[in-house]
Amino acid sequence: MGNARLKWSIFYAGLKGSKVQIKRSADRRGEGLMMPETIERRILPNLDEWKIQLPIAIETYYSVKPSGINITMRRGKPAFTPASPKEDTVEFSYYVDEGGMIFEIGKDMRIQLPSQETAPVQLAQLKEAIEAYDELIARYGRDTDMALRELAATALFKKGLAQDLLARLSGDTSPAMRKKIADTLFRAGVTFGNFNRREEAIAVYNKVITEFGSEADPIMRQTVATALFYRGIASYNLARWEEAAETFGEAITRLGDDIYPALRCTVALALLDWGNALDKLSRHEEAIAKYNEAVARFDSDTDLTLRQTVASALIECGHIQNKLNRHEEAITKYDDLITRFGGDTDPGLRQAVASALLECACTLNILNQYEEAIAKYNELITRFGSDPVPGLRRAVASALVFKGNNLIELSKLG
Numbered sequence: 001m002g003n004a005r006l007k008w009s010i011f012y013a014g015l016k017g018s019k020v021q022i023k024r025s026a027d028r029r030g031e032g033l034m035m036p037e038t039i040e041r042r043i044l045p046n047l048d049e050w051k052i053q054l055p056i057a058i059e060t061y062y063s064v065k066p067s068g069i070n071i072t073m074r075r076g077k078p079a080f081t082p083a084s085p086k087e088d089t090v091e092f093s094y095y096v097d098e099g100g101m102i103f104e105i106g107k108d109m110r111i112q113l114p115s116q117e118t119a120p121v122q123l124a125q126l127k128e129a130i131e132a133y134d135e136l137i138a139r140y141g142r143d144t145d146m147a148l149r150e151l152a153a154t155a156l157f158k159k160g161l162a163q164d165l166l167a168r169l170s171g172d173t174s175p176a177m178r179k180k181i182a183d184t185l186f187r188a189g190v191t192f193g194n195f196n197r198r199e200e201a202i203a204v205y206n207k208v209i210t211e212f213g214s215e216a217d218p219i220m221r222q223t224v225a226t227a228l229f230y231r232g233i234a235s236y237n238l239a240r241w242e243e244a245a246e247t248f249g250e251a252i253t254r255l256g257d258d259i260y261p262a263l264r265c266t267v268a269l270a271l272l273d274w275g276n277a278l279d280k281l282s283r284h285e286e287a288i289a290k291y292n293e294a295v296a297r298f299d300s301d302t303d304l305t306l307r308q309t310v311a312s313a314l315i316e317c318g319h320i321q322n323k324l325n326r327h328e329e330a331i332t333k334y335d336d337l338i339t340r341f342g343g344d345t346d347p348g349l350r351q352a353v354a355s356a357l358l359e360c361a362c363t364l365n366i367l368n369q370y371e372e373a374i375a376k377y378n379e380l381i382t383r384f385g386s387d388p389v390p391g392l393r394r395a396v397a398s399a400l401v402f403k404g405n406n407l408i409e410l411s412k413l414g
Contacts, residue, residue: 006062008034010043013057013095014210018110018168020095026052034060034093036102044100053203054098057105061090098203099161113169126166133159150195157188157204164211175217182212182223190230198234205231218260225255225266232273241280248274261303268298268309275316284320291317304346311337311352318359327363334360347389354384354395361402370406377403 009029014021028050032038039058047054095103095111103111133155140148141156163181167173189204208227212220232247251270255263275290291313298306318333337356341349361376377399384392 005031006033006060007031008093009059009061010052011057011059011092012053013055014207015055015095015097015111016210018113020057020092020105020109020111022057022092026050026056028052034058036094039094039096039102044096053199054096054100056096057092058094058096059090060093097161097165098207099158101161101165123166123169126162126169129162130159130166133162153188153191153195153197156184156191157200160184160188160204175220178212178215179217179220179223182208182220186223186227189227193230193234198238201234202231205234218263221255222260222262222266225251225263228254229266229270229273232270232277236273236277236280239280241277245274245277245281248277264298264301265303265305265309268294268306271297272309272313272316275313279316279320284324288317288320291320299340307341307344308346308348308352311341311349314340315352315356315359318356318363322359322363322366327366330363331360334363342383350384350387351389351391351395354380354392357383358395358398358402361399365402365406370410374403374406377406 007029008031010026012023012026014023030042032042043058047056091107092105092109095105097103103113106112136155137152137159139152141152143149143152160181163177163184167177167181185204185208189201189208192198192201192204205227209224209231213224215221215224228247228251232244232251235241235247236244248270252267252274255267271290271294275287275294278284278287278290294313295310295317298310301307301310314333314337318330318337321327321330321333334356338353338360341353344350344353357376357380361373361380364370364373364376380399381396381403384396387393387396
């Protein structure tokens with residue numbers, strides 16, 4: 001190789017089955033022999049500082065091209081001549097999974113699992129690890145100490161990875177095992193989200209979607225669809241509106257015409273949040289279209305979640321139309337909500353009706369229709385004036401204030 005040096009580069013990667021799929025460069029490279037011990041000592045401890053998330057693949061190659069790390073400089077230039085990597089030496093040598101476990105990568109880009117001689121020992125160790133995680137989760141999963149509960153969340157994720165590796169080593173590809181792994185990982189993602197560890201949650205959801213996205217089983221499809229939905233929520237909460245909109249759209253594409261009840265609820269919620277993300281992107285007409293689609297598809301459904309989603313879509317649509325100065329259209333949406341759900345006893349729908357009455361009255365004020373607005377305020381006060389729910393009490397208080405303001409305006413008009 002002459003003056004060639006051994007180099008390494010880090011790439012984001014994932015697994016499909018046992019095959020490593022390279023995604024993109026992590027823009028981190030260096031020099032030196034790369035072995036599992038080196039990865040544990042030089043790579044893994046620095047990933048947070050480098051802002052690199054697992055899983056990754058490590059490419060190794062020989063080259064005399066400077067790596068950008070620990071290069072000896074002479075008179076402002078590298079001590080050796082730049083050149084491209086020698087193509088016949090380039091290979092992906094190691095894969096590091098989400099839990100930090102290191103695997104060699106074969107020529108066929110598949111991770112190298114332990115030999116038959118060592119597998120029984122590792123199987124026993126994995127089972128023992130899963131038992132340890134289960135004990136931690138049982139002890140501290142509902143603890144009042146938030147630090148312990150967060151540790152239990154990490155244990156849930158580690159358990160899912162251990163289950164996945166156990167299945168690979170044992171050759172267990174049964175539907176029951178795959179459901180177990182998908183469910184554990186999904187719950188870990190939700191738990192990470194609850195602790196605002198949203199980037200980690202997204203990475204876990206991506207693993208669920210990638211590994212189980214082609215399953216035909218209804219329960220598995222529900223898990224994948226819900227993982228997509230929650231990934232969208234995590235992106236939305238990170239203010240990554242475009243990413244969120246694309247994710248909600250993917251969920252709808254996968255499940256658009258599904259009649260399975262739980263999946264219908266996911267579709268409805270994804271439509272609603274797709275509209276919210278589009279609104280954040282100032283794509284208002286597209287957002288209105290999504291809200292209208294949610295109403296049209298689920299307006300006659302009796303499921304409570306779907307009815308609440310229809311109510312939310314109507315009120316959000318009204319908000320955007322007001323923002324666009326299309327006040328008459330907004331009033332139509334608010335009145336539609338009041339007509340549909342005005343007699344409902346569900347607390348969430350009662351709050352939606354109160355909000356619609358208040359918004360409708362405020363919109364009528366914008367149009368200088370003060371008497372019509374007072375009629376809406378009076379309706380709100382009559383419906384909810386004796387309700388003890390805090391949100392409804394605040395709505396009634398606001399209605400009384402605004403009604404007083406309107407009466408003053410009318411007195412000025414004489």
